[in-house]
Amino acid sequence: MNSRYWSTDRLAELLADRLGWPPPVDCSLDESGPFTRDELAGGIDRDRFLAAVRRLNTGPGGEPWLDEPRLAQVWDAVTRIGDGLSSGNEDFFKLLLSGVVVDAPPWMQGARTRVVRLVAWDDPDANDWLVATHVPIRRPGYTGVPTVELDFVVLCNGIPFVVGACSGPDRTDGVTGAIDRLRVLSGERRLVPDRSVPGLFRYVQLLVAVDDERAKLGTVTSLPEHFAEWR
Structure with a gap:
């Protein structure tokens, strides 16, 4: 195993176990992963997200009530957030807290929206x-590097909640270098050639930088x- 990935695999296994x-x-280019290089390029795994949203929202009888037109309303709301990293992230955070308003189906009693x-x-x-x-992300339409790799991503209902x-052991820049790479990927720190995937990072709620001894x-x-020690 390439020692660059030793901490990645250990941390991912720890999260899953605990x-x-x-x-x-493992989503390496030579592995069969749960999505392709393109499916997270825009930020959210669409199929996984819509399936989870439909399952989590049930009617009075406990049955899912979101049909295709209403799922389309949800998808439109989460993809219409601001293009800027900060503004888009703030817009999506509000949706996470408040939910998305859609038209109520005709058979549902009460309000016209849900x-x-x-x-x-x-x-x-x-x-x-x-x-x-080892998540590969294609950068369609961007100049610079066509595909970048994220060390690890934690998805909640198809949403990239955490990127790390x-x-x-073979790197000397430690947790400081890991923070720097996260900022390059998000577009907060610009490099030439460009390696950012801001469309994905608009949805990310937490960044984790790890070396063999510390995490922030x-x-x-x-x-x-401003990165805080993870204790």
Whole structure:
């Protein structure tokens, strides 16, 4: 195994073991992963997201009520967030908290609209969790590097909640270098050639930078000095 990935695999396995999630999935280019290089390019695994949203939102009888037109309304709402990293991230955070308003079906009594929740905050285990490592992301339409790789991503209902960068034993830049790589990928720090995938990072709620001894947490707009120790 390339030592660059030693911390990546260990951390992903720890998350899965401690939190009861399924074993991490290796999404290397030469592996068969749960999605292609294109499916996360825009930020969310569409099929996984819509399937989870439909399952989590049930009617009075406990049956899912979201049909294709209403699922399309949900998808339109989450993809219409701001293009900017900061503004888009803020817009999506509000949707995570408040849900998405859609037209109520004719048979449903009461209000003409209904709120669709994107995450089951009151029952974490009801959500669809996936820990993916070595995740390739194609950068369609961007100049610079055509495909980049994320060390690990934690998806909740197809949403990339957490993106992490690891610094393995063969790197000397430690957690500081891992933070720097996260900022390059998000577009907060520009390099030539460009390696950013801002469309994905608009949806990311937490960044994790790890080396063999330390871990730090931040958000997509955190400066390096604002990353906090993960204890």
